[in-house]
Amino acid sequence: MSLPDSRGGTRSPLAVAVLTLLLTVSCSGGPDRGEVFSSDRTSVGVGVEAGERFSLAVRENASIGDRWNVHTPKPDPAVVEAAGRSYNSDSEEPVPGSGGTRYFTFRAVGPGSTQIVLRNCPRGLCGATEAPAGPKKAVVTATYEVTVR
The missing domain is CATH 2.60.40.2020 (Immunoglobulin-like)
Structure with a gap:
């Protein structure tokens, strides 16, 4: 799965996974x-x-x-x-x-x-x-x- 980025290209699956992990950790209130x-x-x-x-x-x-x-x-x-x-x-x-x-x-x-x-x-x-x-x-x-x- 690739997601479009702001430049009209796409983000790699690894970038999507890392972004998802960072959002999950920051939204859960910490460690x-x-x-x-x-x-x-x-x-x-x-x-x-x-x-x-x-x-x-x-x-x-x-x-x-x-x-x-x-x-x-x-x-x-x-x-x-x-x-x-x-x-x-x-x-x-x-x-x-x-x-x-x-x-x-x-x-x-x-x-x-x-x-x-x-x-x-x-x-x-x-x-x-x-x-x-x-x-x-x-x-x-x-x-x-x-x-x-």
């Missing part, structure tokens, strides 16, 4: 996150099949000091492996003060169970030798109990 798990609870159960990708989603707003990271203990690498992280803003254009969603994506490696601990460490509260001046924001921890079948 393949697999099934997304989110919750406002501090402990969440996650069940996935070996080989699947999945993501843990948390609300984040850097302008108020939010900063989520995978915390210790690290997940068992025989069960899951990190596959990336991404952020989607609530607004189409960056707006100071607007928040969004932070995604931590993993791949289920093999059968077993492990924990993934995410921790929101507002500026200066985790690992700092001195607490920052001004209003304090609490450190928040979310634990995901992951079972890979």
Whole structure:
């Protein structure tokens, strides 16, 4: 299959395939996150099949000091492996003060169970030798109990 281009010629099938892939990725909102798990609870159960990708989603707003990271203990690498992280803003254009969603994506490696601990460490509260001046924001921890079948 060839498609006409703007010069009156045609595009090759390879060009059409690449264009289709790029449009699919850009319209889907980014990388393949697999099934997304989110919750406002501090402990969440996650069940996935070996080989699947999945993501843990948390609300984040850097302008108020939010900063989520995978915390210790690290997940068992025989069960899951990190596959990336991404952020989607609530607004189409960056707006100071607007928040969004932070995604931590993993791949289920093999059968077993492990924990993934995410921790929101507002500026200066985790690992700092001195607490920052001004209003304090609490450190928040979310634990995901992951079972890979």
